[in-house]
Amino acid sequence: MLIFWKAKLVLMAVPKTGTTALEEALLPHAxxxxxxxxxxxxxxxRRYRNQLARFFEHRGSRPLDLVAVMREPVDWLSSWYRYRARDAIAGAPTSTAGLGFDAFVEDWLRDAPSEPARVGRQSRFLDYEDGAVGVDHLFRHDRMGDVVAFLEDRLSVSLDLPSRNVSPNGAPGLSPQTEARLRRDASEEFALWDALCDGRLQLGR
Structure with a gap:
């Protein structure tokens, strides 16, 4: 998470959405x-709004805009699955090596996922209260050029993004049955993504 005091901006680090590369490029300017x-x-x-905003925003007298990136839900889960399947963490409790993608998604859908599938949810990360998105600017991961252009303009910088925390290639397939269950049982993820894509999403406090 980066705070840009002069630009009145906070870059939130939603996991597996390319923010590590953004942070590395922007850290010298933060x-x-x-x-x-x-x-x-x-x-x-929610944690920022409830615990950190008072400190960084001078108890509300100097509000900062929150910026975040969201990834298409199936692609986001696929990225987590592949990232945790890499050889570097083979045998670790979080490793998905030897676990099928369908099994990973089914585990993730449980109320209490096991450690490999305990990766949270984008909708919960972005939620402030009562299901309302708590950021002021939300960008699509598949259109990173948009957030880069926004940050370059807002911060008056030129960005050249490195590749960081990239998942191994080879996106796994998801069976139609599991995908149907995913879309049903995690409908809030897809509703948020669809609203972002078609411009219906209302942002801001």
């Missing part, structure tokens, strides 16, 4: 940064 531990770097919108 006025404050939380890069570790991971649970603080990936501070949710």
């Amino acid at each position: 006025d404050a940064a939380i890069v570790n531990p991971p649970q603080m770097k990936h501070c949710t919108v």
